[in-house]
Amino acid sequence: MKFNLRAHQLDEFFRAKIGPKVTAPLWVAHQVGNTKNTYLPTYRRAADRKSAARVGIDLVALAVRWRCLPFHYLRYELYRSGLDFKDVASYIPDTVFYSRILPTVNRSVLLLDDKLACKRILGDAGVRQPKLLATGERSLPLDAAGAPIPTVPAALDAALSGTTEVVIKPARHTSGGAGVLVLTNNDGVLRHQDGSLFSLAVYGDAWGGWLIEEYVHQHAELAEFNPHSLNTFRVITEFHPARGARVLYCLFKSSTGTDAVDNACNGGLYVRVDPFTGELDDTAHTTDLTRHDRHPVSRTRFAGRRLSVIHQVVEAAERAAVHFPRTPLIGWDIAVGRTGQALIVEGNSSPSLMNLQRTHGGLAPTLSRSLINDHRRS
Known part of the structure; x- marks a missing residue:
C-alpha cells in the first residue's frame, strides 16, 4: 500500500517538476520559431506600437516579474501604445501557464487525455457525446x-x-x-x-x-457561420470539491475555410462567447494574429449575434467536469447537434492559453497564484 502510494507520488513529481524542465529546450525553440515567423513581422508592421525604449523597459520588467523570457509580449501584441504596464502585466506568459500553473493544478490527467477512457467515463455517467x-x-x-x-x-x-x-x-x-x-x-x-x-x-x-x-450534423444556428466544418465551443471549467464545477470562459470556434475541423492550429478562428447570454464578441481571432469582424466563409457578422444553445453547452460542460475532480482546469470541446443537444467531443487538460488571452485579455488575476494556492489547499 505504501509502496503504491509512493510510486504515485514519484510519478506526479516527475510529471509536474521534472517533465517541464526536460522539455524546456523544445518549448523555447517552439517560441523562437513562432516569434521569428509570425510575431516579430506583426510587430514591425504595427503602426501604433510603443517606442523602442518603452518596449525594452516592458520586456525587462516582465522578465523579472515572471522569471522567464517574455515571449508573450509579442504574442499578445503588448507593445500597443494603448496598454500601460498594469495591462501588460496581467497577461500570463505561456511558459508560466504550461510549466508552473497547469502541472500544479491539474494532477491526474491520464483519464481525461486518453480519449477512449474519457469517453467511457462520461458515457457511464450519462453525459451525452458523439456515438x-x-x-x-x-x-x-x-x-x-x-x-x-x-x-x-x-x-x-x-x-x-x-x-x-x-x-x-x-x-x-x-x-x-x-x-x-x-x-x-x-x-x-x-x-x-x-x-x-x-x-x-x-x-x-x-x-x-x-x-x-x-459524425455530428450540427445545429443550424452554428452551421450558418460555416457549413463545411463542425463548429464547436471551447468551454473552460474549474472544479472545486466544496463549490462544484463552474464555467470560467467560453469560445466559439470555426474553420476559416472548407476544413472539416475547426481547430485554431489548423487556421481556425475563435471568438469570445458570453456564457450567460450566448452573445458573441464583435471580433474573432486566429493564431497568425489576424482579426475578423465577420466569418470569412459565410460573411456572417459576429457583433450582436446571440447563440441560443449556450445554456445547453454550459450545462454539459459543468456536468462533465465533476467526473474529473483531480483535473480541476479543463477545456471542453462541445458540439451541438441538429436538435439542440450539446455533445461533449473531448476534454483537454491543457487548454490553449493564447486563445483565451487574445479573446478575454490578461488572465493573471484569475489563473495565477491564487488558483494554485486554492487547489493546493483542497
Whole structure:
C-alpha cells in the first residue's frame, strides 16, 4: 500500500517538476520559431506600437516579474501604445501557464487525455457525446463493446451500424486536431473526403490507439457561420470539491475555410462567447494574429449575434467536469447537434492559453497564484 502510494507520488513529481524542465529546450525553440515567423513581422508592421525604449523597459520588467523570457509580449501584441504596464502585466506568459500553473493544478490527467477512457467515463455517467462506433490499437479493430472485428468490410460496416459519415481520431497523445479525419463509409469501405481509400492499418501504425465516432450534423444556428466544418465551443471549467464545477470562459470556434475541423492550429478562428447570454464578441481571432469582424466563409457578422444553445453547452460542460475532480482546469470541446443537444467531443487538460488571452485579455488575476494556492489547499 505504501509502496503504491509512493510510486504515485514519484510519478506526479516527475510529471509536474521534472517533465517541464526536460522539455524546456523544445518549448523555447517552439517560441523562437513562432516569434521569428509570425510575431516579430506583426510587430514591425504595427503602426501604433510603443517606442523602442518603452518596449525594452516592458520586456525587462516582465522578465523579472515572471522569471522567464517574455515571449508573450509579442504574442499578445503588448507593445500597443494603448496598454500601460498594469495591462501588460496581467497577461500570463505561456511558459508560466504550461510549466508552473497547469502541472500544479491539474494532477491526474491520464483519464481525461486518453480519449477512449474519457469517453467511457462520461458515457457511464450519462453525459451525452458523439456515438462511439469502433476503437482499435494499431491495426486491430474492436467494436464499441471491445470485441474484435474481423478484417472484412461486412464486419466493419456492421460495427459502424451502416453509418455513412464517421470521424476517426487518435485515442491519445495528440492536440490541435492532429489526426482527426472525416471519412465516408460505404459497406465497410472507408474513404477520405476526396474519395481515396482509407487504411486503418496505416492509420494505426501512425497513431497507435484510435477511435471512430458518428459524425455530428450540427445545429443550424452554428452551421450558418460555416457549413463545411463542425463548429464547436471551447468551454473552460474549474472544479472545486466544496463549490462544484463552474464555467470560467467560453469560445466559439470555426474553420476559416472548407476544413472539416475547426481547430485554431489548423487556421481556425475563435471568438469570445458570453456564457450567460450566448452573445458573441464583435471580433474573432486566429493564431497568425489576424482579426475578423465577420466569418470569412459565410460573411456572417459576429457583433450582436446571440447563440441560443449556450445554456445547453454550459450545462454539459459543468456536468462533465465533476467526473474529473483531480483535473480541476479543463477545456471542453462541445458540439451541438441538429436538435439542440450539446455533445461533449473531448476534454483537454491543457487548454490553449493564447486563445483565451487574445479573446478575454490578461488572465493573471484569475489563473495565477491564487488558483494554485486554492487547489493546493483542497
